Amino acid sequence: MSQTPLQEIELYAFASNSAQFHLTPHEFDVDLGGTVYVSTPIERNELALGAEAAKSALELKLPQTCDLVRHLLANALTGDTTAITLRIARRDPWGDTWWIAGTRWMGRVLGVEVADDGARVRCESAQVSLKRIGLRRLYSRTCSHVLYSAACGASPISASAIVSGSTGRSVDLDGGVPGSVSGGLAGGWLQTPEGARHMIVSETGSGVELLYPATIEPGTEVLLTAGCDHSTATCASRFGNLDNYGGFPAIPSKNPFSTGVF
Incomplete structure (x- = not known):
């Protein structure tokens, strides 16, 4: 008994300042106008239906040895941002070709974690990023600068x-x-x-x-x-870069809204 050919597939596009990756979770490569989406084992979480799907967080699971994973780990050290787009392609009914039917999700990669069973990539929706009020930089005790970035200013050792x-x-x-x-x-x-x-x-x-x-x-x-462990002690002793420290170590440890002022 012959099986019905697959009519719809998912395509993932990752783009940063230094590289681009085109992947598909299906068992075959997909060529769209010269852009080849390489077959890669990808698992993702369930997205909400309808308009809420674009706001959902996206979590992917990929093999540890995937070139994309290595690239994202390197980007975590340099601070380079990687954008991700999830598109849907459908089969042409008059031939064995594919065409882009729409974009289901757009956003950016927040981080990657490597475990024994694979790498997990966390992504944030573009709608959530654009609607966030105020500055994106974190207000934290430890420094939030990416080591050796322009904001950090430390010289590599x-x-x-x-x-x-x-x-x-x-x-x-x-x-x-x-x-x-x-x-x-x-x-x-x-x-x-x-x-x-x-x-x-x-x-x-x-x-x-x-x-x-x-x-x-x-x-x-x-x-x-x-x-760097992003502490003031390391910033001063190892790099001599305390003037550029991006943390707020003097944040009060007591919250007056929960413990009272007196």
Whole structure:
């Protein structure tokens, strides 16, 4: 018994200042006017029906090894914003071609989290962003600037090292972590000669632990860049950049509306 051909598909377009990605969750690539949407395992949450669908938050689940995930992790370090558009395409009844039938959702990527079972991408609707009142910058005790961004203004602290071996998320370095960045790599990154950046979550006795698994050949020279915990102490002692600190550490700990003024 023959199956009815699929008549409607979803297409995801991601765009930042440095790259574009076109993906589809279906089992085949889709070519639309020369733009190829690559077949990628994508799961998403249910969106509301009708006009409320455009306001809903979008959550995606993708493989850890997806190039988009690596790009979003790198963007989290540089502060680059990634826009996302979810479109619907329908099959041409007179041929085996597809055409854009409409846009179902538009917004921006808020963040990405990598776990053992995949990467989860959180996205915010464009309607929600545009209707938000006031400034978008967070009012928080710790600094909200992206490290080494224009707003941060700190100068990168980096050192080269030679990889002696890598297993999963662990990367061993010949001679261990260089002294100039030792003790400050958490929240920073490891950069390969190809330009790929891997976020560092901690230092080990012989090297570093990355946020997600990476295979790096022994003998590869990598660049280690220090991170920041966004505290005033680190800003002052490690970077000498307290004048540009973007947090508000003196916010009162007691809320007078809940505890009373006296």
